Amino acid sequence: MEPKNLIKLRELDATKTNYTIKVRIVRLWRKPNNKNPNEIWSIEMIIMDEEHSQLHKFSGNKDAASVFKTYFPKFEEHLRENECYFIFRPTLADNDVKIKHVDNGQKISFRWQTDLKKCTTFKGSKYGFEFTNGSILKDPLPQYTRLDIIGYVYKCYEVEKKPVRGGKEAIKMEIKLEDLEGRHIILTLWEEYCQQMLNYMQNKQQAHVFLILQFGNLHIYGHNRTVSNVYDATRLFINSPIDEILEFKKSFLSNIGEETSSHRSVGTSMVSSLEDEFLNDIDFINIREINEIKEVKSLIVVGKIKALCIEKSWNYRSCDLCKNGVETTTVRIDKGENPADFEVAKQYKCLNDNCTQTIVSSPMIRYKIPIRVQDCTGTVTLTMFEREANKLIGRIAKDVLDEQEQSAEFLTLPAAFNVLLERKFAFRIEIKNYNLDNNAEYFSITKLTEDLNIISKLEKNFYNNQVEDSDSVNPSNSELPLQTDVSLKDSISCTADNGTPISNSNESMGTAASVDLKRNLEVVYDVVESSALSSTKQQKIHTKDLRDANWNETLLIPKTEK
CATH class of the missing domain: 2.40.50.140 (Nucleic acid-binding proteins)
Incomplete structure (x- = not known):
C-alpha cells in the first residue's frame, strides 16, 4: 500500500512539509569537495517519478536530489542507481549550481528526519529519455x-x-x-x-x-x-x-x-579520422578556381592568412537565442503625460523570422572576421566566425571589443588578431546562393585545420598535377619568357600602428614603373599591331576573349642590326 501523503515531483513547492515522493534514481554520482578533491562533499542524484508526459513523449518528471556528507552514514549504503524508492519527509533546497541537469530551481535534499524505503511497484520508464x-x-x-x-x-x-x-x-x-x-x-x-x-x-x-x-x-x-x-x-x-x-x-x-542503390554505404568505415572531412568528403581546389564554380557546394582550399579586411566589421551583434544578426533601431519612450517628456533608446530586433524572440534585450557580440587568404594562384576573402575564431584567438569577441574601445586604437584592427597572420590552414568553405546570385567573392568558413599532415597531402596532390601539366609542354630555354627585374607595389600594405596587414585593393599597381618599362622595351623592339587586331593577319584569339580582357596591347618584335 502506498503512503497517503504521496505527491508528484511537479507538485513540490516551498509550502510542503510532511510529504512522500515515489521515484527512480536515474543517475547517481559523488561530488568532491572543491577545496579538497580527495574528500566527497555530497551524493548527487537525478530522480524521476512515474508521471507520464504526452507532450514530451517520455515517462516521468525529473528533479535533482542531494545527500550531504553529514548524512552519509544513514543513506549512502542504501542508494543505488536505477533502483526505485519511497522517500519520506525530505526537504527542498535551492538548486544554485551554475550548470543544472534538470530545469528546476529547487532540488530534493535529504535530512535526519528523512526515511528511505525500496519500492517494487514502480510503473514509470527505466531511463526517462527526452529525445530532442x-x-x-x-x-x-x-x-x-x-x-x-x-x-x-x-x-x-x-x-x-x-x-x-x-x-x-x-x-x-x-x-x-x-x-x-x-x-x-x-x-x-x-x-x-x-x-x-x-x-x-x-x-x-x-x-x-x-x-x-x-x-x-x-x-x-x-x-x-x-x-x-x-x-x-x-x-x-x-x-x-x-x-x-x-x-x-x-x-x-x-x-x-x-532509398535507391545510390545511397551511401552505411557503416562500412566506422572509425575514420579528421582527414576524411578534408581529403575524402569534398573537392579540393586552388583559390583561382573558386570563381569558376557555378553551383552551391562545399570546397576545401589551402592558404596562408595574409591580411585582415579593415573595410569590413570584424564583429556583429546577435540574438542570444538563435544567434542570427540583429537590427538596431531607435524607439521613443514617454516618461509622463507631457508629450515633451520622453527619451530615445536603442532597440535590437532579431532578423530571423523563425525566432521566437522578436526584441532582443541583451544581444551578444560575436566574431565575424574577414580575412585575406592566399595560395600560389591567388587571394580570396573568407569570413571566420565565432567557433573557429574563439579557438585561434583564445578570447571572446566582447572582451576584445571592450579592450579596443578603451584604447586609442579603436579605428584599427585589434592587436589580438595578429596571431592569425602568416598561418597556413586547410579551410572548408561554402559557396551559397548568395555568392552566385550577387557575384559576391567572399565565402564563409565552416571548419579549418592546421594539421600539417592534411595540408601536406592536399598540396602534394595539387603540385603533382602541376608537374604533369608542365611536362606535357616541356618548353626549351629559348621559349622561356624574358625576365626583367621590375619593382611593383604590392596590393597588401601594413598599418604602422600594430603591424596588422589590411586589404588595400584600391591602390594602383605601379603605373610609373609600367610606363618606364614600355619606353625601355621600345628602344630595342619594333612595335607592330597585335595580330588579333589586324585586318590582314590571322586572328589567334577569339573576339569574345578580347572583349572580356579589354585587349589593347601591341606586339613587340626585336630589332635587327642593319
Whole structure:
C-alpha cells in the first residue's frame, strides 16, 4: 500500500512539509569537495517519478536530489542507481549550481528526519529519455541546454588531446550522428566516454552502431550546434539492447532500405579520422578556381592568412537565442503625460523570422572576421566566425571589443588578431546562393585545420598535377619568357600602428614603373599591331576573349642590326 501523503515531483513547492515522493534514481554520482578533491562533499542524484508526459513523449518528471556528507552514514549504503524508492519527509533546497541537469530551481535534499524505503511497484520508464534531435537543429535553444540525443554513428574522427585546467591534458573524440530524417549533428565525447567509445569500436561485432547520450550539454557557436558529455551526469549507451535503441535501429534501417542503390554505404568505415572531412568528403581546389564554380557546394582550399579586411566589421551583434544578426533601431519612450517628456533608446530586433524572440534585450557580440587568404594562384576573402575564431584567438569577441574601445586604437584592427597572420590552414568553405546570385567573392568558413599532415597531402596532390601539366609542354630555354627585374607595389600594405596587414585593393599597381618599362622595351623592339587586331593577319584569339580582357596591347618584335 502506498503512503497517503504521496505527491508528484511537479507538485513540490516551498509550502510542503510532511510529504512522500515515489521515484527512480536515474543517475547517481559523488561530488568532491572543491577545496579538497580527495574528500566527497555530497551524493548527487537525478530522480524521476512515474508521471507520464504526452507532450514530451517520455515517462516521468525529473528533479535533482542531494545527500550531504553529514548524512552519509544513514543513506549512502542504501542508494543505488536505477533502483526505485519511497522517500519520506525530505526537504527542498535551492538548486544554485551554475550548470543544472534538470530545469528546476529547487532540488530534493535529504535530512535526519528523512526515511528511505525500496519500492517494487514502480510503473514509470527505466531511463526517462527526452529525445530532442530535430529541435536541436531548428529551434532556438539557450546555450548549455541539457538534453538526450539518439542517433546512428555516421562517422568517428580521430582522438585528440586538449589542455584542461591544472596544466593537464584530456582526450576527446568527435562523432557525427545522423537522425531518422538524415540530419547530422556533432557529438563530442571526453575522457571516460571517449575511451568507452574507442573500446567498443575496436571490439565491435556489428556493422551499424547506434548510441544514446543521456544528459548531454548543448553548445551553440553561431549557426553550428554541438553536443558534449558532462563530467558527472552523462550516461552513454552504445548498441545497448534497450527498447529506445532497438526501435530507432529498426526505423533507421527501414529508411535506408527504401532509398535507391545510390545511397551511401552505411557503416562500412566506422572509425575514420579528421582527414576524411578534408581529403575524402569534398573537392579540393586552388583559390583561382573558386570563381569558376557555378553551383552551391562545399570546397576545401589551402592558404596562408595574409591580411585582415579593415573595410569590413570584424564583429556583429546577435540574438542570444538563435544567434542570427540583429537590427538596431531607435524607439521613443514617454516618461509622463507631457508629450515633451520622453527619451530615445536603442532597440535590437532579431532578423530571423523563425525566432521566437522578436526584441532582443541583451544581444551578444560575436566574431565575424574577414580575412585575406592566399595560395600560389591567388587571394580570396573568407569570413571566420565565432567557433573557429574563439579557438585561434583564445578570447571572446566582447572582451576584445571592450579592450579596443578603451584604447586609442579603436579605428584599427585589434592587436589580438595578429596571431592569425602568416598561418597556413586547410579551410572548408561554402559557396551559397548568395555568392552566385550577387557575384559576391567572399565565402564563409565552416571548419579549418592546421594539421600539417592534411595540408601536406592536399598540396602534394595539387603540385603533382602541376608537374604533369608542365611536362606535357616541356618548353626549351629559348621559349622561356624574358625576365626583367621590375619593382611593383604590392596590393597588401601594413598599418604602422600594430603591424596588422589590411586589404588595400584600391591602390594602383605601379603605373610609373609600367610606363618606364614600355619606353625601355621600345628602344630595342619594333612595335607592330597585335595580330588579333589586324585586318590582314590571322586572328589567334577569339573576339569574345578580347572583349572580356579589354585587349589593347601591341606586339613587340626585336630589332635587327642593319
